[in-house]
Amino acid sequence: MSTATVSFAFRHPDKVKDDTKAKVLRVAEELGYVPSGNARSLAKGRTGTLGMYAFDMLLERPQGSNLEDDWPDVSPQIHRRASGR
Missing domain, CATH: 1.10.260.40 (lambda repressor-like DNA-binding domains)
Structure with missing residues (x-):
């Protein structure tokens, strides 16, 4: 087979x-x-995953805040750029 x-x-x-x-x-x-x-x-040859480098964003955030709080705002922008729209 x-x-x-x-x-x-x-x-x-x-x-x-x-x-x-x-x-x-x-x-x-x-x-x-x-x-x-x-x-x-x-x-x-494709994983369907996306890596994100956010070191500068982490440095600018107030202590105790969470980068995940901004994810709903950032995600659509990443999607648009990745899909070429």
């Missing part, structure tokens, strides 16, 4: 014959296999 068939059994089960899907799932369970989102991200 090909790697692609196994992948399809997990990611697109409607595109795999029922008997093939059953075999894949049975063997996966016997082996204790669980699909890894991290492995998928590595294979695709």
Whole structure:
């Protein structure tokens, strides 16, 4: 059985014959296999995550305040820039 068939059994089960899907799932369970989102991200070369550097913002904040308080204001701006809008 090909790697692609196994992948399809997990990611697109409607595109795999029922008997093939059953075999894949049975063997996966016997082996204790669980699909890894991290492995998928590595294979695709995309993680869908965004890192944010906010050191200056932290220095300018009053003691006891939380950067997360401003996240609702900052998040839409980041989204617009990342999506090119």
